[in-house]
Amino acid sequence: MSTTFDYAPAPESRSIVHIRPSYGLFIGGEFVDGRGQGFKTINPANEDVLAEISEATEADVDAAVTAARKAFRSWSRISGAERGKYLFRIARIIAERSRELAVLESIDNGKPIKESRDVDVPTVAAHFFYYAGWADKLEHAGFGPDPRPLGVAGQVIPWNFPLLMLAWKIAPALATGNTVVLKPAETTPLTALLFAEICQQADLPPGVVNIVTGAGDTGRALVTHADVDKVAFTGSTEVGKAIARAVAGTHKKVTLELGGKAANIVFDDAPIDQAVEGIVNGIFFNQGHVCCAGSRLLVQESIADEVLGRLKARMATLRVGDPLDKNTDVGAINSAEQLAKITELSGVGEAEGAERWSPACELPAKGFWFAPTIFTGVSQAHRIAREEIFGPVLSVLTFRTPKEAVEKANNTPFGLSAGIWTEKGSRILWTASRLRAGVVWSNTFNRFDPTSPFGGYKESGYGREGGRHGLEGYLQ
Amino acid sequence: MSTTLQSDISDATSSNAALRRFLHGLPGVDQVGAEARAASLGSRSIKTTAKQWALDLAIRMVDLTTLEGMDTPGKVRALCNKAMRPDPADPTCPHTAAVCVYGDLVSVAKDTVAGSDVHVAAVATAFPSGRAARTVRVADTAEAVAAGADEIDMVIDRGAFLAGRYLDVYDDIMAVRQACGPAHLKVIFETGELQTYDNVRRASWLAMMAGAHFIKTSTGKIQPAATLPVTMVMVEAVRDFRAATGRQVGVKPAGGIKTSKDAIKYLVMVNEVAGPDWLDPDWFRFGASSLLNDLLMQRTKMTTGRYSGPDYFTLD
Numbered sequence: 001m002s003t004t005f006d007y008a009p010a011p012e013s014r015s016i017v018h019i020r021p022s023y024g025l026f027i028g029g030e031f032v033d034g035r036g037q038g039f040k041t042i043n044p045a046n047e048d049v050l051a052e053i054s055e056a057t058e059a060d061v062d063a064a065v066t067a068a069r070k071a072f073r074s075w076s077r078i079s080g081a082e083r084g085k086y087l088f089r090i091a092r093i094i095a096e097r098s099r100e101l102a103v104l105e106s107i108d109n110g111k112p113i114k115e116s117r118d119v120d121v122p123t124v125a126a127h128f129f130y131y132a133g134w135a136d137k138l139e140h141a142g143f144g145p146d147p148r149p150l151g152v153a154g155q156v157i158p159w160n161f162p163l164l165m166l167a168w169k170i171a172p173a174l175a176t177g178n179t180v181v182l183k184p185a186e187t188t189p190l191t192a193l194l195f196a197e198i199c200q201q202a203d204l205p206p207g208v209v210n211i212v213t214g215a216g217d218t219g220r221a222l223v224t225h226a227d228v229d230k231v232a233f234t235g236s237t238e239v240g241k242a243i244a245r246a247v248a249g250t251h252k253k254v255t256l257e258l259g260g261k262a263a264n265i266v267f268d269d270a271p272i273d274q275a276v277e278g279i280v281n282g283i284f285f286n287q288g289h290v291c292c293a294g295s296r297l298l299v300q301e302s303i304a305d306e307v308l309g310r311l312k313a314r315m316a317t318l319r320v321g322d323p324l325d326k327n328t329d330v331g332a333i334n335s336a337e338q339l340a341k342i343t344e345l346s347g348v349g350e351a352e353g354a355e356r357w358s359p360a361c362e363l364p365a366k367g368f369w370f371a372p373t374i375f376t377g378v379s380q381a382h383r384i385a386r387e388e389i390f391g392p393v394l395s396v397l398t399f400r401t402p403k404e405a406v407e408k409a410n411n412t413p414f415g416l417s418a419g420i421w422t423e424k425g426s427r428i429l430w431t432a433s434r435l436r437a438g439v440v441w442s443n444t445f446n447r448f449d450p451t452s453p454f455g456g457y458k459e460s461g462y463g464r465e466g467g468r469h470g471l472e473g474y475l476q
Numbered sequence: 477m478s479t480t481l482q483s484d485i486s487d488a489t490s491s492n493a494a495l496r497r498f499l500h501g502l503p504g505v506d507q508v509g510a511e512a513r514a515a516s517l518g519s520r521s522i523k524t525t526a527k528q529w530a531l532d533l534a535i536r537m538v539d540l541t542t543l544e545g546m547d548t549p550g551k552v553r554a555l556c557n558k559a560m561r562p563d564p565a566d567p568t569c570p571h572t573a574a575v576c577v578y579g580d581l582v583s584v585a586k587d588t589v590a591g592s593d594v595h596v597a598a599v600a601t602a603f604p605s606g607r608a609a610r611t612v613r614v615a616d617t618a619e620a621v622a623a624g625a626d627e628i629d630m631v632i633d634r635g636a637f638l639a640g641r642y643l644d645v646y647d648d649i650m651a652v653r654q655a656c657g658p659a660h661l662k663v664i665f666e667t668g669e670l671q672t673y674d675n676v677r678r679a680s681w682l683a684m685m686a687g688a689h690f691i692k693t694s695t696g697k698i699q700p701a702a703t704l705p706v707t708m709v710m711v712e713a714v715r716d717f718r719a720a721t722g723r724q725v726g727v728k729p730a731g732g733i734k735t736s737k738d739a740i741k742y743l744v745m746v747n748e749v750a751g752p753d754w755l756d757p758d759w760f761r762f763g764a765s766s767l768l769n770d771l772l773m774q775r776t777k778m779t780t781g782r783y784s785g786p787d788y789f790t791l792d
Contacts (some may be wrong), residue, residue: 005529005747005755010521114519273712274509317748326521423504443506 029206071207255463415457701731730763
């Protein structure tokens with residue numbers, strides 16, 4: 001009998017997923033070939049090519065916007081109850097096909113199956129269920145007696161939560177009577193294309209949802225298209241700024257959900273074991289590819305050694321590897337490009353004198369991988385304390401007093417989220433009211449719910465998604 | 477940390493006020509976070525070779541228990557035979573760690589398991605309520621040890637604990653530990669009555685400081701009995717106690733663990749929270765009765781590839 005508990009491989013079967021050799025664009029309720037060059041999407045865990053994807057040119061984007069405009073005439077006029085029926089139907093199909101969606105998401109994105117299965121896909125279904133309920137109650141949402149939709153929404157989403165970001169964009173837009181043209185990220189188009197099939201299965205009227213695939217040029221064509229009334233973007237601050245410039249002076253309404261460098265503040269009276277879990281969940285969830293990741297740990301100096309000791313012990317139990325293994329905690333980095341960026345910034349951290357530590361872990365030979373990493377001895381002057389790394393890399397800073405914690409937490413151009421760990425209720429309220437961040441979690445981190453608004457301060461963007469607030473961005 | 481904590485511990489037991497300060501100075505447990513962590517550990521997928529390994533380990537960790545008013549020498553003898561040979565059809569099947577009986581049946585159990593490695597554990601100290609004078613509870617312990625018990629499962633005075641008389645509980649445990657002599661002492665908290673995780677963490681430290689060899693969740697007479705998060709809080713405590721003092725203490729969840737699937741969740745939790753050092757019958761036990769047959773059924777399924785009906789496993 002062996003003396004250690006070695007978990008045998010527990011791979012989720014991928015037979016439930018049928019990936020076609022090539023995919024077209026979804027325009028006017030049908031799949032059509034794109035006019036661009038086409039590109040490949042790969043599995044980041046082993047670099048296998050998964051499918052050929054069409055690239056939408058300006059002309060293709062124009063066709064999609066035209067289809068959306070045509071559909072808008074009737075979609076905006078049918079009753080809210082009728083629109084709600086379609087959304088409920090979509091939500092139910094997502095729930096029914098959840099395993100298929102989860103497996104496909106993990107294959108295309110690299111995230112662990114336990115996260116796509118237990119977090120992403122259930123939250124996607126919940127988001128559609130939630131906004132389906134609003135569709136016939138808009139006059140009671142607090143935006144006037146007869147709120148009107150904007151028209152055609154051009155939506156561009158990132159690769160970190162491909163299907164969840166799609167849901168955040170499409171569900172409120174459709175509930176309020178808009179039609180959409182959505183561009184998924186070029187490295188993760190497959191679940192959006194499967195969603196297009198779900199729209200067909202739900203008999204959604206043609207043109208209400210259009211999916212165009214491609215990279216930056218396709219996105220640019222979409223957000224600058226003259227007949228788009230609303231631009232919604234989630235992604236990097238750099239691209240967000242370019243979009244804000246491009247739509248400045250037009251009639252377009254914009255919401256931007258951009259980067260972050262969230263502070264996770266651990267006070268000396270925190271529930272330590274749960275705080276360690278929260279730190280791990282804050283930065284290693286989804287390989288740290290999370291805009292609201294708790295990438296800056298601010299720990300009170302008096303307990304810093306104890307917290308770091310426990311954190312390191314906990315990190316040593318993280319299982320890095322095959323995203324489809326049900327016991328994997330940390331999956332693959334989404335692309336070679338992102339891996340290069342994480343590697344570069346981590347190198348800068350070392351060069352600037354911060355102390356780097358990772359648990360011993362064997363990384364697969366093929367694919368894109370990065371071991372969970374922490375940097376200690378980080379100060380506000382370090383680049384790794386200021387720039388978004390968007391990977392499994394945590395910068396650890398210390399503070400002495402609550403006031404200093406708040407100052408350091410706010411001393412960033414970003415302001416998307418923050419975390420507070422203390423057993424003292426009054427300290428939670430005192431701190432939260434002083435943090436300039438859109439979402440503040442207390443004694444938890446990275447929790448998402450469709451009823452809760454989400455969005456940023458400062459360079460983390462503007463506008464809110466989710467909850468009642470999420471309707472506003474899609475109403476006149 | 478370790479030397480200061482050692483002296484902290486001796487200072488902490490100098491008075492009830494000092495003990496209260498020490499126990500209330502331990503980091504709090506956030507209920508939502510603790511339950512979420514336990515649930516996530518419970519979602520590990522343990523298959524094939526790992527499952528086989530875990531099933532055999534779980535069988536070796538069972539304290540096969542009968543604690544009924546209707547217990548008789550015949551019943552206890554049957555239980556002991558089951559503990560020694562859980563699966564008569566398969567000689568490779570390991571025996572359980574111990575049998576657990578009332579004190580008056582220790583001699584019967586001891587005679588029956590003689591020559592085997594199965595230990596005899598006795599519940600003592602006015603089990604399950606613990607409501608008797610300390611002299612009575614100590615005498616109860618001493619009699620069970622004199623009859624040959626290898627292990628004593630005592631209950632704490634929950635009334636004293638909840639009234640804040642921590643030093644009384646501490647002194648009780650010290651007195652019982654002394655009466656145990658060479659026998660190992662397991663201290664039962666009845667976590668279903670302590671109710672909060674903060675209380676469970678405090679009780680864990682209190683018992684470990686008083687010399688417990690094992691800390692145990694429940695008597696099995698109160699609901700809820702053992703749960704995964706409550707056991708996790710205790711496993712965190714033994715992990716931290718060893719880091720602080722160098723002394724390792726075992727953990728025994730008891731009551732309510734009925735399936736192999738549940739037992740494996742506990743083993744995963746122990747493995748990831750405290751580490752493999754605790755994956756041994758010397759350091760982790762299951763207080764259970766019906767669990768054993770489910771473990772055997774799953775074990776047979778793993779070796780033969782077929783499920784057998786309950787009639788193929790002995791009822792004792």
